[in-house]
Amino acid sequence: MKNLLLSIGLISGYLLAAPVQADMLVEKQTFTTENFATVSGEVIPVVNVGWESYGQLNEAKDNVILITHYFSGNSHAAGKYTADDAMPGYWNSIIGPGKAIDTDKYFVISSDTLVNAFPNDPNVITTGPISINPATGEPYGLDFPVVTIRDFVNVQRELLSSLGINKLHAVAGASMGSLQAIEWAAAYPDQVERMISVIGAGAMDAWTIMALEHWARPIKADPNWNQGDYYEGVAPLEGITSTLAMITQEAMHPVIMNMQAPQQQTLPADGLASVTNNLPAVDYLFGAAASRAPLADANHLLYLVRANQLFVAGHQEDLASGLQRIKAKTLFLPASNDLLLQPYLAKQTVELLEAQGKDPIYEEIDGIWGHLDGIFSIQTKAETIKAFLAH
């Protein structure tokens, strides 16, 4: 259970304890912007998001690397909040002094997205359906506008602008973070010099749109969801638990899951007595998910699913047209054993870029984690990333 909790913790924004030496201490800060106009044509009166940074902004403000987070993550990409934190940020193995993303050289900044999955996590600052709608004094619920990956990017752009930053040396992200990274490059080509897509895609295909819908169904099916209006009642924790368990399962390859989960005895008496009794492997997965569920918000999960389902880089008529806009150097790092965003997705994008005469770099991450190799095995690509950033 402990390892799986760590895994679920990980895909919820924390990381396995790594050998600790001189971990950076970091502080969560809040960025606020007003009258934020969404892609869907609405205006959010007040947007708050959390952010962190590692390293120093130089005088020219041209040493900036933006890190964009994955579906169930947050801005805690590196370092620790206090020296005795059990775990540092999720990409601590590649972000820090002398590391692949070298904080002695670069000012590395990372922000929480809109509609973050875990708004009840004390380390997350986000704005979404759970936030108070100033017009009513109540949580927005489903009155919150649908947001897109471009909206996440636009909030980050305002954050950077507030710091006087107009250009990114690089933007890098894993999974949903990779969607934001490539969206940055396609939406604001003159502001992005390098783009690193880890376990990512240039657009959602039908299979992945459907796969994401399975994450939404358990929430919508939970009577406590109540069409999104549950903030004065009971949260739909059963639905959230199913959703989180599904995400964990799809993010982990069988090899690592079978190494961690309890092995089943032949014909366990409980399992043979009734279909309503759970098996040990099931308790292991769903127990860990249930323990994280109260930190999540059901509507936020639905909004995140939708933001991902709608994704096509650049918002042009098709992916090729969106990619046509990109001027950045690009690096794609899918994971060979990924069962969720399989390498074919990154390959398709790379082939389109190549057909446009561009020169994307493509390397696969090896590992036994599956999708989570983009987090747990990222250090195997440290040299590739370092060289790409220096080039």
Place this chain on the structure above:
Amino acid sequence: MKNLLLSIGLISGYLLAAPVQADMLVEKQTFTTENFATVSGEVIPVVNVGWESYGQLNEAKDNVILITHYFSGNSHAAGKYTADDAMPGYWNSIIGPGKAIDTDKYFVISSDTLVNAFPNDPNVITTGPISINPATGEPYGLDFPVVTIRDFVNVQRELLSSLGINKLHAVAGASMGSLQAIEWAAAYPDQVERMISVIGAGAMDAWTIMALEHWARPIKADPNWNQGDYYEGVAPLEGITSTLAMITQEAMHPVIMNMQAPQQQTLPADGLASVTNNLPAVDYLFGAAASRAPLADANHLLYLVRANQLFVAGHQEDLASGLQRIKAKTLFLPASNDLLLQPYLAKQTVELLEAQGKDPIYEEIDGIWGHLDGIFSIQTKAETIKAFLAH
């Protein structure tokens, strides 16, 4: 939609229309046995299952090949019920006169399992929670005993015995059918000469036990399920629809799914307006599942999930001990692109058999269907199967 309906139809027991010439006409028959003792130690007063056969039983009754069906399939493995049926049985490409499983030589027989997923399909005859409990005159519901893959095998064994058949030239099955096939070889080693496991496994691992649980959760979460007591009320069709959609998605590789499903327009207005509006790819998948849902039974799906979750060939203390019992020649045909029962499962079983000095044959099926290559691409292994049966 049409192709996906065919696919869902397929994994529910039918098959794509193949070039038709001299399709065998077949007839569903019913086998009844009384006081059937289950592995779980209970007794089912009356068991009815449907069965079909192709070819002629010889006088020595030693030319028998048993076909065991997959999770959402039934006994309709080959031929047609009437000449104008749209589709023949699911393995019609390899079962018939002169085909890999040659009905000019072999008497091929196939039966519906206990707790078949689609008891409301007029072509399915099965016994399970939806059946009338003679003790009460009402459907069993959750009073029906939990059954195992061994129980499926034991019903088939009684059916064969009623025909005077004591030995199988071979047993062959895909997916859940492969579990039955290997269970036959491990449970009754003196009765099975050859075993063909297609897209199969020797035992369930923790990852697959969890994956199966995701199929059960939507049903248990549907208020209409009512702890299994819904036969006088409204069936939990929402839950069943989620389950069937998940099965279809996992059985199909992204390549084939993306070829069939509607492509998404950039920023579709409906999807951008509300998270409660479905996207076209989602309507495609869930619409097809909803159209099949009334033929399924929720409790039967839960019992099938449990039968699969409990599976370990031979019911010994571990898989190796179970496999130790096998005397049959064995052939394993996993599908290279299978995302549900991936080739590592068949490989593990093959390696255990080899370590015991046995000589299993292992070949992978290539194709773009994923798990369903075990059905749709099985004809690519026709020569392998033919040679294996002749050996």
